Every structure is written in C-alpha cells, then in structure tokens.
Amino acid sequence: MKRKALLRAGDEFVVLEESRFEAETQLQEALKSNPEVIPVSDLDLAEVVVVGRETSVPAGAIDLLLVDAEGRVIIVETKLSRNPELRRQVVAQVLDYGASLWRTAPTLKQFEALVLRYWQSDACQDQRVKDAATLREGLDPIFGETRGEQWDYDLFESTLSDNVSNGQHVLLVVASGLTDKLSRDLLEYVNLCLNLPLYAVEIDVFETKGQQLIVPRGVRYGRKIPSIPTRRPTNRTAFLAACESPASEFFARMLDEAGQKGMTIYWGSVGFSVRMPLEPAVTVMYGYPPDKFQVYTRDWGLDTAAVEQFLRNLGEKAPFSGSGEYTSTLEVDGASSERAVVALQLVWDMVDEMMAAARAQQDQPD
Numbered sequence: 406m407k408r409k410a411l412l413r414a415g416d417e418f419v420v421l422e423e424s425r426f427e428a429e430t431q432l433q434e435a436l437k438s439n440p441e442v443i444p445v446s447d448l449d450l451a452e453v454v455v456v457g458r459e460t461s462v463p464a465g466a467i468d469l470l471l472v473d474a475e476g477r478v479i480i481v482e483t484k485l486s487r488n489p490e491l492r493r494q495v496v497a498q499v500l501d502y503g504a505s506l507w508r509t510a511p512t513l514k515q516f517e518a519l520v521l522r523y524w525q526s527d528a529c530q531d532q533r534v535k536d537a538a539t540l541r542e543g544l545d546p547i548f549g550e551t552r553g554e555q556w557d558y559d560l561f562e563s564t565l566s567d568n569v570s571n572g573q574h575v576l577l578v579v580a581s582g583l584t585d586k587l588s589r590d591l592l593e594y595v596n597l598c599l600n601l602p603l604y605a606v607e608i609d610v611f612e613t614k615g616q617q618l619i620v621p622r623g624v625r626y627g628r629k630i631p632s633i634p635t636r637r638p639t640n641r642t643a644f645l646a647a648c649e650s651p652a653s654e655f656f657a658r659m660l661d662e663a664g665q666k667g668m669t670i671y672w673g674s675v676g677f678s679v680r681m682p683l684e685p686a687v688t689v690m691y692g693y694p695p696d697k698f699q700v701y702t703r704d705w706g707l708d709t710a711a712v713e714q715f716l717r718n719l720g721e722k723a724p725f726s727g728s729g730e731y732t733s734t735l736e737v738d739g740a741s742s743e744r745a746v747v748a749l750q751l752v753w754d755m756v757d758e759m760m761a762a763a764r765a766q767q768d769q770p771d
Contacts, residue, residue, distance in 0.1 A: 412611075423609070436469060437455050437458050448606075449625070450477065452473060454472055454531075454533075454544060455531060456523060457470030457523045462502060464505035465502065474556075476564030478516075478569060480506065483580070506574065511570055520540060521538070525537075541562070541732075545558045559673050559693075575604065576601070576602060577604050588605075593626045605625070638672040638673060639672055640672060644677060649695040651738070652696035659679070666756065668682065668689075675694065681760060681763075683763055687759075688701050689755075696738060698745060699732055701731055702731050705759060715755060723744035
C-alpha cells in the first residue's frame with residue numbers, strides 16, 4: 406500500500422501519494438545546484454560545497470564530489486532503481502570510485518587541481534566558486550560565513566590534506582528503496598563491521614497532479630564521524646618564534662601598528678589576520694609562518710578600478726605574486742624586507758581611507 410502525505414497550501418491540505426523519481430540525471434543536477442538539501446545533519450556531516458560533477462577518474466565518472474566544512478571529501482553516487490542487485494552493484498561502484506580518487510589525487514595539490522578544473526569549467530554554475538584560482542579562494546569565504554569567528558581555514562586544509570592522502574572519503578549513495586532488509590543489512594555491515602563511512606540518502610517521493618515532492622532522508626549506522634580536532638589558536642609569541650628573520654621583525658611591526666590603529670587581530674591555529682573593526686569586520690591582511698605576508702582585498706567595498714590601481718601600486722612597492730583573485734602574497738626575506746615595510750605603509754594608508762569613509766557614512770543623518 407502506498408504511503409500518503411499532506412501538503413498544506415494556505416488553509417487547505419492537499420493529499421500526496423507515494424511515487425517514484427526515475428530521472429537520475431535530473432536528480433544529480435538538482436543536488437549539484439542545491440547541495441544544501443542533502444541531509445548532512447542526519448549523516449553527522451557539516452555544510453557542503455560541490456567541488457566536482459561527473460569527475461573523471463580511471464574507474465569512471467563520479468556523479469558528485471563534495472567537501473564539507475570539517476575537511477571531509479564526500480563521493481556521491483545516485484542510483485534510483487529499486488532492483489536490489491543494482492543497489493549491491495552501486496556499493497562496489499562507489500568503493501571503486503573511492504580507490505580510484507585516492508590513486509588519482511593522493512595529495513592536496515592534486516586534489517585542488519581536480520577541483521579547479523571543475524570550478525573553472527562551463528559545467529560549474531556556482532558563482533561563489535566560479536573561476537576561483539585556489540581552494541582557499543573558493544571555500545574560505547563560504548565556510549567562513551557559515552562558521553563565523555570559529556572558522557580556521559588552516560586547520561580545515563590540514564584535515565582535508567590528511568583525508569585526501571589517507572583515502573578517508575565518505576561514500577554516499579543517493580537511492581530509492583533503501584528500507585528493505587537487504588539494504589539495511591548491507592549498510593549496517595559496512596558501517597559497523599567494516600567500519601567504513603558508507604552512508605545513504607533515501608529519496609522519498611510524493612506526487613499529486615503531475616507535481617512531485619522530493620524528500621531526502623539520511624541513512625547511516627555506527628559511530629559519529631570524527632570532526633576537525635580542536636586546536637588552540639596560536640599567539641604572538643608562538644607565531645613570531647615560528648617565523649624566520651627578518652620576517653619575524655616585519656610581523657612584529659605589523660602587529661604593533663595594527664594595535665595602534667585599533668585593528669582587530671584574529672589568531673588562527675597557525676597564523677593571524679588583521680581586520681578593520683567594522684560591522685561586519687573586513688579582513689585586510691594575513692600573516693603565516695615562516696615568512697608569508699598576504700594582502701586580501703575581497704571585502705574592501707571599493708570599485709574595481711580603485712582596487713586594480715591599489716594592486717598596481719602594491720606591486721611597484723614589493724614583488725607580490727597573485728595567489729587568487731583577491732589575494733596578493735609576498736615572502737618576506739632579506740631581499741624583500743625593506744620593500745615589504747613600504748608596501749605595509751601603502752596598505753595602512755588605504756585602511757585609513759576606508760576607515761575614514763566608514764566613519765563619515767556612520768555620521769550622516771538618517
């Protein structure tokens with residue numbers, strides 16, 4: 406007997422009847438465009454971003470490739486058939502994909518190259534990551550917004566790197582008909598006995614008058630997936646000790662001047678960021694050991710011409726290299742330290758202008 410569901414439309418209730426969703430390609434496209442509907446809370450996963458669709462590996466094409474905010478790589482295979490034999494085959498298939506991805510991209514650099522090929526292709530329609538030049542550039546703003554002040558990209562990247570190199574993927578099958586005994590036993594055995602993170606999303610479909618309500622529901626067994634381990638943030642003393650000279654002297658100067666100007670210093674697990682104390686805060690610079698000085702212009706609120714002119718001036722002061730659309734990087738060493746100080750002053754001049762403009766806007770009458 407088919408199940409029924411109620412859909413409330415204003416003051417009326419519409420009866421929906423259990424149905425089937427047969428178009429796997431359409432489902433893949435829907436999940437790619439709307440990854441937030443994947444029931445990550447059912448699966449003890451975090452927020453996800455699509456980093457690949459039809460990702461080519463020697464074993465075939467992975468339907469969807471995701472990364473979550475905890476640094477996990479998630480391989481998604483859709484299989485809507487209710488044939489139990491096909492569901493057993495898809496388990497072998499997704500395991501094959503996992504092994505193939507591990508062999509193809511066993512380092513973070515190789516995995517990043519795989520992701521960037523998708524983000525920079527016509528198939529990627531997510532404007533948040535479209536044409537991103539690095540993983541950081543694509544993922545840092547997204548997860549930084551959802552995680553807030555607790556977000557630490559360096560720790561995320563470290564965990565992601567470990568998972569990639571160790572082949573610690575989460576395998577996720579999106580399917581229908583997972584409530585039969587064969588499917589339950591198979592999932593329980595793989596999760597509890599083999600201790601493999603093979604989970605599923607059961608697709609429940611209800612229909613009325615040609616319209617379908619598609620309800621995804623996560624299915625998993627076993628212990629909670631380990632999340633990113635808690636790591637204490639670094640501090641000024643530890644950070645400067647991890648830097649080489651003359652970078653340590655340069656960063657000490659930057660931190661002193663940031664304090665004098667009333668900037669906010671946010672300490673991550675490895676480095677720090679300098680933020681203008683606005684609402685919301687605006688990041689302007691980063692420091693990473695042993696010598697990496699970065700200027701970050703994404704949220705400055707300036708028009709494109711002004712930012713381009715600033716970056717040209719910055720490049721004239723010191724040999725910065727582009728690390729992404731919004732990030733310029735300088736390695737502070739004996740050859741560049743004096744020029745780095747000149748470039749730092751250019752950044753402070755721009756910060757003073759932006760802070761003055763923000764105060765003027767606040768002082769304007771409503």
